Amino acid sequence: MFWLVPICIVALAAVLIGVVVVNKDGSSDSAASETPDRSAGSSGANGSGDGTDQTSDEPDFSFLERHDTEDTRAVGDDDAPVTLIMYSDYQCPYCANWNDETLPELMDFVDDGDLRLEMRDIAVFGEASGTAARAAFAAGEQDAYLEFHNALFEDGKHRSESKLSQDALISLAEDLGLDGQQFNQDMNAVTAHDDLETNSSEAQSIGVTSTPAFIIGGTPILGAQPTKEFVDAIDDALAEADATDSANGATPATSGGQS
Numbered sequence: 483m484f485w486l487v488p489i490c491i492v493a494l495a496a497v498l499i500g501v502v503v504v505n506k507d508g509s510s511d512s513a514a515s516e517t518p519d520r521s522a523g524s525s526g527a528n529g530s531g532d533g534t535d536q537t538s539d540e541p542d543f544s545f546l547e548r549h550d551t552e553d554t555r556a557v558g559d560d561d562a563p564v565t566l567i568m569y570s571d572y573q574c575p576y577c578a579n580w581n582d583e584t585l586p587e588l589m590d591f592v593d594d595g596d597l598r599l600e601m602r603d604i605a606v607f608g609e610a611s612g613t614a615a616r617a618a619f620a621a622g623e624q625d626a627y628l629e630f631h632n633a634l635f636e637d638g639k640h641r642s643e644s645k646l647s648q649d650a651l652i653s654l655a656e657d658l659g660l661d662g663q664q665f666n667q668d669m670n671a672v673t674a675h676d677d678l679e680t681n682s683s684e685a686q687s688i689g690v691t692s693t694p695a696f697i698i699g700g701t702p703i704l705g706a707q708p709t710k711e712f713v714d715a716i717d718d719a720l721a722e723a724d725a726t727d728s729a730n731g732a733t734p735a736t737s738g739g740q741s
Contacts, residue, residue, distance in 0.1 A: 582638030
């Protein structure tokens with residue numbers, strides 16, 4: 483018994499020293515494990531494991547640009563020199579915040595013919611998000627996508643799940659002056675479901691698991707970064723487009739944003 487207590491103390495000390503050494507070496511760092519979140523805030527742009535971290539070796543995603551003249555949810559000229567793709571969810575608070583603070587600033591580029599916005603509504607938060615995405619599709623069929631989209635993110639806030647029910651969305655459409663019966667048909671049409679599936683599958687294929695996520699001129703940006711980050715990214719993409727046009731003997735594009 484005389485030796486038992488010192489031996490236990492020595493054994494405990496050895497275990498503690500081992501834990502300290504392991505943590506110092508970084509092989510058991512609890513901070514390296516984070517809970518997945520389906521909303522990407524402004525701090526998520528340089529995260530890893532999602533396929534959208536910005537490094538010198540990042541891929542060029544410009545092949546995802548559609549430039550479809552029939553795309554009712556696209557805003558801006560289909561031949562604009564820079565395209566911004568946005569993957570968004572109507573239950574995402576960061577998407578609502580971006581829509582309120584940043585989108586109005588980027589419309590200067592759109593109005594000047596320098597930027598095209600291609601909106602891809604997806605459902606990472608569940609069924610209500612999918613219903614809202616199909617409703618936005620239906621609004622687009624009546625040439626009111628952006629108006630409906632902005633109404634869902636009014637004042638920079640997203641609607642509660644109960645306000646994203648089919649009846650609530652039809653009521654919103656009618657409040658905006660849309661044909662409620664036609665809206666209901668389009669929202670529940672096979673094309674609306676197929677469109678949602680196409681956009682969701684596309685997002686998953688490039689590793690987008692949280693919203694908002696963006697691609698500007700082929701370069702990914704994750705999260706609702708400050709407005710200046712988007713303005714700078716668009717200016718850089720415009721400069722690159724100018725350089726390409728100059729090399730090919732074409733008329734350079736002009737920047738319409740504010741730096």
